[in-house]
Amino acid sequence: MINTEExxxxxxxxxxxxxxxASAFADxxxxxxxxxxxxxxxxxxxxxxxxxxxxxxxxxxxxxxLLNGRGxxxxxxxxxxxxxxxxxxxxxxxxxxxxxxxxxFTDEPFQQLPPMDKKIEKIIIFYSDGTFKTFIES
Numbered sequence: 001m002i003n004t005e006e007x008x009x010x011x012x013x014x015x016x017x018x019x020x021x022a023s024a025f026a027d028x029x030x031x032x033x034x035x036x037x038x039x040x041x042x043x044x045x046x047x048x049x050x051x052x053x054x055x056x057x058x059x060x061x062x063x064x065x066l067l068n069g070r071g072x073x074x075x076x077x078x079x080x081x082x083x084x085x086x087x088x089x090x091x092x093x094x095x096x097x098x099x100x101x102x103x104x105f106t107d108e109p110f111q112q113l114p115p116m117d118k119k120i121e122k123i124i125i126f127y128s129d130g131t132f133k134t135f136i137e138s
Contacts, residue, residue, distance in 0.1 A: 002067055008040050010066055013073060014058060029053040 015025050022040060026033040031050060038044040054061055065071035123135045 002045060004039075004042055004045050006069060007046060007067070008042065010069060010073070011039070011054075014054070014061060014066075017074065018058070029057045 015022065018025075020028065022036045023033050026036045029050075031053060035044065035050070039046060039050075051063070051066065054066065055063060060074035062071040062073060062075045065073045065075075119137075121137055124132055125135070126132045
């Protein structure tokens with residue numbers, strides 16, 4: 001269940017981030033201005049439709065952050081270029097990748113970039129939660 005008081009604090013952060021008044025915010029997500037007032041005062045709880053309108057109008061807002069404070073605001077950009085250049089290898093189905101699952105890695109910076117005459121075969125992206133994705137050139 002959503003903690004309404006905490007939700008309104010996060011909603012206020014969204015308004016402050018975009019320098020919007022409650023009225024301008026209501027207009028932007030196309031809801032009645034009174035519904036924002038009722039939400040901010042704690043009188044009403046947010047509906048699913050209300051939350052979806054926020055996510056639609058403000059793509060930088062993460063659902064889990066908005067609902068329970070977990071995640072980031074504004075949302076960190078995703079690496080979409082790697083997804084278009086390489087095919088994703090699923091750790092669950094690739095036995096070569098499964099052996100690396102759960103290992104911890106350091107945040108040491110790259111010592112040296114590879115020479116330009118070499119071709120990239122594989123890119124592995126490590127996430128802060130310990131998971132990773134592997135992209136192999138198609």
